[in-house]
Amino acid sequence: xxxxxxxxxxxxxxxxxxxxxxxxxxxxxxxxAGLYDVVAGxxxxxxxRVLRDQAQSEEVAQEVLVEVWRSAARYRHDRGxxxxxxxxLAHQRAVDRVRSVEASAAREHKAAxxxxxxxxxxxxxxxxxxxxxxxxxxxxRTLTELQRESVTLAYYRGMTYREVAESLALPLGTVKTRLxxxxxxxxxxxxxxx
Numbered sequence: 001x002x003x004x005x006x007x008x009x010x011x012x013x014x015x016x017x018x019x020x021x022x023x024x025x026x027x028x029x030x031x032x033a034g035l036y037d038v039v040a041g042x043x044x045x046x047x048x049r050v051l052r053d054q055a056q057s058e059e060v061a062q063e064v065l066v067e068v069w070r071s072a073a074r075y076r077h078d079r080g081x082x083x084x085x086x087x088x089l090a091h092q093r094a095v096d097r098v099r100s101v102e103a104s105a106a107r108e109h110k111a112a113x114x115x116x117x118x119x120x121x122x123x124x125x126x127x128x129x130x131x132x133x134x135x136x137x138x139x140x141r142t143l144t145e146l147q148r149e150s151v152t153l154a155y156y157r158g159m160t161y162r163e164v165a166e167s168l169a170l171p172l173g174t175v176k177t178r179l180x181x182x183x184x185x186x187x188x189x190x191x192x193x194x
Contacts, residue, residue, distance in 0.1 A: 015034050015035075015038065017035065017038060017081070017082035017083060018077050018081075018082055019031075020032075020034050020035040020038075020082070021035065021072055021075050021077075021082045024068070024069065024072040025072040025075070032068075032069055032072075035068070035082075036065060038083075039065075039068070039082075039086045039087075040061070040065065042083065042087055043061045043087065043090045044057060044058070046087050046090045046091050047060045047061045047091075047093070047094040050091065050094035050095060050097075051094050051097060051098065056097060057094075060090075060094050060097050061090065064089050064090045064093050067089055067093070068089065136186075136190070139185075139186050139189035139190055140152075140186070142185060142189055143182050144178075146168070146170075147178050147179070147181060147182030147185065148182065149168060150164055150168070150175055150179045150182060151179060151182045151183065151186070153167055153168075161176055161179070164179070
């Protein structure tokens with residue numbers, strides 16, 4: 001009878017992963033070192049296929065192996081092999097990292113858009129200003145000619161009461177009265193509270 005030829009490691013030298021996992025669950029550091037030797041390569045392989053970035057893959061693989069050490073007691077042999085449990089943890093952790101990176105990039109993109117958007121809506125501002133100007137023009141048309149001239153000279157040309165009186169060749173008291181009456185009518189027309 002011929003003897004089986006094995007290439008690579010001797011299969012009888014392979015440690016029993018379930019036994020190692022049981023010892024790791026009890027805090028056995030040497031058992032974890034043995035488990036690490038067997039699963040570290042496949043873990044980095046799974047993580048690398050998901051992440052495609054060497055530095056992040058190494059970081060996530062380290063996180064997975066730390067999680068294996070901390071949560072070895074949660075492993076249940078009736079649900080699958082040790083290697084499948086470990087590789088499932090690795091895959092889940094790698095997918096979580098991808099989602100986290102994507103979410104972070106989306107938040108940064110959104111923040112960048114907010115930084116470049118104007119603090120106010122220019123169109124709304126322009127429409128409101130136009131409506132206010134139109135309302136003021138309409139209300140100015142309700143004033144008498146002398147009131148409209150007095151208000152226009154005082155508030156749109158920046159003249160003093162005395163300059164308005166001189167420009168219209170009227171007594172100062174008359175101009176003040178016309179301005180006061182005109183402003184009251186404007187206030188009432190615009191609906192401004194006194």
